[in-house]
Amino acid sequence: MRIPLERSGKVPLYAQIANFLRAAILSGKLPSQTRMPSARRLAGDLGISRMTVEAAYAALEAEGLVRREMGSGTFVMARRHSPASVRVNVPEIWPQWQHELVANCASWHEGAMVDAPAPLRAENAIAFGSGTGDARRFPLADFRTVMRSVLQRDGKEALEYGETCGYAPLRRTISELLSVHGLQAGADDVLVTSGSQQGLALVAQLLLRPGDSVVVERPTYAAALPLFRAMAARIVDVPVDREGMRVDLLDKALQRYHPRLIYTIPNFQNPTGVCMSAGRRRSVVALAERYGVAVLEDDFVGDLRYGGRAQPPLKALDRTGGIIYVSTFSKMLMPGVRVGFIHADGPVLELLAGLKRLTDLATSSALQRALHRYVSIGRYDAHLRRARRLYATRRDTMARALERYFPPGSEFDLAEGGLFLWVALPRGYVTSELLRPAWKAGVGFAPGEEFFVDRSSGDRFLRLNFAAVTPEEIERGIRNLGRVIAESSQ
Numbered sequence: 001m002r003i004p005l006e007r008s009g010k011v012p013l014y015a016q017i018a019n020f021l022r023a024a025i026l027s028g029k030l031p032s033q034t035r036m037p038s039a040r041r042l043a044g045d046l047g048i049s050r051m052t053v054e055a056a057y058a059a060l061e062a063e064g065l066v067r068r069e070m071g072s073g074t075f076v077m078a079r080r081h082s083p084a085s086v087r088v089n090v091p092e093i094w095p096q097w098q099h100e101l102v103a104n105c106a107s108w109h110e111g112a113m114v115d116a117p118a119p120l121r122a123e124n125a126i127a128f129g130s131g132t133g134d135a136r137r138f139p140l141a142d143f144r145t146v147m148r149s150v151l152q153r154d155g156k157e158a159l160e161y162g163e164t165c166g167y168a169p170l171r172r173t174i175s176e177l178l179s180v181h182g183l184q185a186g187a188d189d190v191l192v193t194s195g196s197q198q199g200l201a202l203v204a205q206l207l208l209r210p211g212d213s214v215v216v217e218r219p220t221y222a223a224a225l226p227l228f229r230a231m232a233a234r235i236v237d238v239p240v241d242r243e244g245m246r247v248d249l250l251d252k253a254l255q256r257y258h259p260r261l262i263y264t265i266p267n268f269q270n271p272t273g274v275c276m277s278a279g280r281r282r283s284v285v286a287l288a289e290r291y292g293v294a295v296l297e298d299d300f301v302g303d304l305r306y307g308g309r310a311q312p313p314l315k316a317l318d319r320t321g322g323i324i325y326v327s328t329f330s331k332m333l334m335p336g337v338r339v340g341f342i343h344a345d346g347p348v349l350e351l352l353a354g355l356k357r358l359t360d361l362a363t364s365s366a367l368q369r370a371l372h373r374y375v376s377i378g379r380y381d382a383h384l385r386r387a388r389r390l391y392a393t394r395r396d397t398m399a400r401a402l403e404r405y406f407p408p409g410s411e412f413d414l415a416e417g418g419l420f421l422w423v424a425l426p427r428g429y430v431t432s433e434l435l436r437p438a439w440k441a442g443v444g445f446a447p448g449e450e451f452f453v454d455r456s457s458g459d460r461f462l463r464l465n466f467a468a469v470t471p472e473e474i475e476r477g478i479r480n481l482g483r484v485i486a487e488s489s490q
């Protein structure tokens, strides 16, 4: 195979190879199932090292474009979404560098979540696909009051740039909230971020270099996958069962891939709702220590527990500073406040703060002050108590509706907390194909494929949000969805 290489160019050789092959795969010149030349052969053809070709293949694998099979070679993967959409959307009028950008960013941009097209989005669609609590229950009046009182109290100071690491009184409040979970964090051990998504992005940017491996759960949070792909990382997925990440397989993955980072969501995992058992938590921490790998712990809904025993965060078991804990007020309160935070020990926290400064200087000072006041006058606790009661009832309502309206053989576990039920339909269903008819029937949901590196493993799954919808919507929505599923198999 001939690949034109600029040996003295700024773009590393492996990236030039990956770019060339990516364009060939996306354009269909290298069709699905094509066997790629072995790394040794391609390296020989191009007069470069085998490691360079390996790095290019690893980057393409992380993007889901090729699959490497031990002993049999590297194969082009089937494309689930038409790559044409990416190329066609760039009219000729734009400069060449924009065309190149679109091709180079296809791995993560294509994977970004899509909303229902406007004509299909029913006016009052039932939002089982939502990733948050019920917006109709956001404490609007309370928040208006605290915002007004903060602006009165702090005046223009509330509207200046604040500290990069966050409003000090809020960091203190966060450290008090963390102490309830057994985390010994001082205010200086906390970095406020613009949502936890920024926390995840900062950690990924700081730790990962192209070709590095990152372990994720299988399935995992859909927006974490394009994030790691954007870093050109190789994604290694380790299955989740009813106790959380399979630590026996994690051990093997750590031995084989020497990853730089393990990304885990131990509480009410997105999308499965699984809460990692105490034993697994200890094992993950011990394995990470043994192999010297950083852990990114994403605790996005930990305070929304409706049953079972609270488990300590991995960070509370961390003796060596190996764990970076990320959380958010988005799900427990409301996402538009855009306040999340990172708790970590050692120089990493200062480096993350430095990177944050480069990214957005600081999170909105006015909103942090309002949030601080909201929490410190006890409103947050009261809101959480109400939300837990409300969402627990909705979860049970959804479980009953699923039993009634979904096809026999459908499976789900009752999540002990969080926002989602993760449902497996009997074999043979492809939930992404049900999306359009469901939208037409006025119901949204998150198809399983979004949460898997290889997409097709998620075919028979769907993630349903029970918290964002009323019991009446649950009853009507699950009935409609059940009908859509039944009609699809006729």
Ligand SMILES: Cc1ncc(COP(=O)(O)O)c(C=O)c1O
Pocket (backbone or CB within 6 Å): 131, 194, 195, 196, 197, 198, 221, 265, 270, 298, 300, 327, 328, 329, 330, 335, 339, 340
């Ligand atoms: C598991 C998980 N982590 C992080 C986030 C990011 O949320 P935010 O940036 O609003 O805090 C989300 C949002 O859906 C999520 O589901």
